[in-house]
Amino acid sequence: MTTIMKSKEETAMELIAAHYKLDSEMKDAKLFLTNQDRIIRILELTDGVPSCSRPSPFNFDAALSEGVPYPSSVILVNQKDWDKIINGKMKLPIRWNMKNARNVSKEEVASLMD
Amino acid sequence: MNTQSISNAFFQEAKENFCAAKILFGHLKEEKQTQMANDDSIIHLRGSSLFVLLQMAVEKLCKAAYARQKGDIKLPPFNHDLELLMRIAMRNPSIKAFFEKSNPETYAFLMKELSPLQPSNAGRNSENLEYPWITPKNKVKYPAADLKLIIKYLHDPYNRNFLKIMGGMERFVLLFNKIMRVS
Incomplete structure (x- = not known):
């Protein structure tokens, strides 16, 4: 049997x-x-997280039983830090290259939220 | 040192905190019933430590979940901010399903009411869970007497609000028990 x-x-x-x-x-x-x-x-913008001097990722293992076959890494920032990152005033870690970043709005994934 | 032992240490301490919270909650309920039966016009409520214990339990549960991963050693964040820690826990693929099924009231309470009162968030001059503070009018206040959460949650004669929170917490701890067994 082949698993896709x-x-x-x-x-x-x-x-x-x-x-x-x-x-x-x-x-x-x-x-x-x-x-x-x-x-x-x-990288996620969410109010309620404290400001930071340097954004640090939280890393998670893959969770096959939950349908997540890849490890993930999340950085949470508030609006103030988000703006600094967008404006190039705050740097992200290596491999978090803003040039390769793709915006994903709530509307774009709305169909997956049901 | 490995992630399992770090995680387990946080988990055992969280269970200890929650166990103490449950004992204190039971004691406070009994005390209140006695006061009401005696028609005591002033009901003395000393529940601030209950909130401290809950804050400590959830902080450690979130840290235990974060450390409980199989890859590289993931030290839990050195941070007491419950709101941040809860948001991290929600994003943990291994436990997000639990959050999806749960009553949001417990999380709203933990993130929006308890978290700002944690001493490092509240600062020295505003209401907080553990230490006395001085108001802008130079009045000295302290949690055992002046915590608004006590009025809101423990002054309710039937403890309905707080029973919901404790129920949510119980499920939260049970979830972590499951995670600890399977990982």
């Missing part, structure tokens, strides 16, 4: 949708996908 594994992008979209659904204060997300490794990296 979900793509990294498909999994990322599901994860982002779940985060929007669970965190009512999440306003925006940027997805960083690279061919260099298997990690799904997501």
